[in-house]
Amino acid sequence: MRGSGSIDSDIYEWPEPAAVARLMDSHSLEACETRWHWIGQRTLIAMAQRARAASGVTGQARRRSYSDEDAAVCVEAAFILGSASRGQRAAGLPTASQSTFNRRGLTMPSISDEERGVVSVLGRRAKAGDVAALAEVERRHDFDRAVGAVLRAALALVPVQPATGRYRLPPADARLAEALRDHDPTAVALAFPELAAVEPGEPKPAPPAIVTVPQPIPETCPMPRRRRMPTDDAICAAFRKGQSAARMSSDWGVSVQAVYAHWRRLGLSRRAAPVAVVPLAPRLEPAQRLAAPVSPDGHLSVVDLGRAVTLARREGITPAEAVAFIRADVDQARAFVCEPPGAGFPVPRMSPRLAAWFDALVDGDPLPDLQMEDIHNV
Incomplete structure (x- = not known):
């Protein structure tokens, strides 16, 4: 898998960089994108650039924030230390650009699985506040910068460098030994191991260089997972x-x-606190609650039951007390409601004297006298 994040990269066969460069030169970049549709545009351009550089063809250099000397130190340190990021740290560059390797027809070196495990364990321990791990990380970074200083001094002895491929380092002779006399002996031994048998041009009394091998990390099993959240x-x-x-x-x-x-x-939240609801009426005391006479039909409507539920929630009383209060209110209101008229007839409105006259007429009693205003008030 090439790390493209697509399942197509595991299904299709990836082309050789030379084939990509030939098709791009003979036709166009669009033809390459159509032929190898599962590969991104930037990856195709990088593959073609790497193939051209491997054949000795260099393209127009873009503006960079670092010098050619920094690029040379970054490339050579990456191959010596076995990691592009360590090469970038040795050269003092902010980022390790892949175009630096593609422009010279080189494949960017990647860190080994063993080294990745060491760096991962050290990083977790350092992030947890382990003083020993922090010191080890800083020591490794200082060693990478020391290797970069050794390569910078050595590359200065080769004035002309090839346009593509690896950079040329000076031969391990007395001149190189003299140039690297004041540098870290461990970094010199790693970059130029054959220089240990060469004496400097001007011998000076100095203790022999002792090559110290970094101590392996004592942990042989994965460290337990730590909580990254604070207390x-x-x-x-x-x-x-x-x-x-x-x-x-x-x-x-x-x-x-x-x-x-x-x-x-x-229980933490950025939402605004709910506004307290002020009750519209004071809570009724038990002594003020009305007795609940039984209604004629013995049932309450759905609206009345809803009022009872609202009253119970608002006043904090039991459902039975709320139903009794609503039932008393309904019975009290029924005393002032007239019986509904028959279907299709309006409700008659007449004066009391006229109503007494009709009652006497129905009962067969003597009819009372009526005045004109009694009839007009109907």
Whole structure:
């Protein structure tokens, strides 16, 4: 797998860089993208550039933020130390650009599995605050910079360098030994192991160079997983300071979802507190609650039951007490409601004297006298 992140890279066969360069020169970049559709445009350009450089053809150099000397130190240190990132650190470059290797027709060296395991364990221990691991990481970085200083002094002895391929280093002779006299003996021995048998041009009394091999890391098994989130007190303190979840995730090296999970566990939230609802009426005391007479039909409507539920929630009383209060209110209101009229007839409106006259007419009693205003008030 080439690390392209696509399943096509595991299915299709990758072309040789020389084939990509030939098709790109004879047709176009679009033809290469159509022929090898599972490969990205930048990867195709890098492969063609590497193939041209391997055949001795150099393209137009782009503007770079570092010199040719820095590029030479980066390339040679990467192959000596076995890692492009260590070569970049040895040259003092901010980033290790792959174009530096492609321009010279070289494949960027990658770190070995053993070295990756050592660096990973050291990184975890250093991040956890292990003083010994921090010292070991700093020592390794100083050693990489020492190798870069040795290569910079050695490459200065070769004024003309090839346009492609690896850079030429000077031969291991007395001149080189004299130029590297004041450098780290361990870095010199790693970059030029054959220089140990060569005496400098001007011998000076000095102790023999002792090559020290870095001590292996005592851990032979993976270290237990450590919690990267700080303590609960630190999380609460950062929350009270007004730090956002994105800021906490950036400071502590965790995901934003992990920060939100710890917020929920600790009961922390940035949402505004709910506004307290003021009751519209004071709570009824037990002495003020009305007795609940039984209604004629013995049932309440759905609307009345809804009012009882609202009253129970608002006043904090039991459902039975709320139903009794609503039932008393309904019975009290029924005393002032007239019976509904028959279907299709309006409700009659007449004066009391006229109503008494009709009652006497129905009962067969003597009819009372009526005045004109009694009839007009109907």
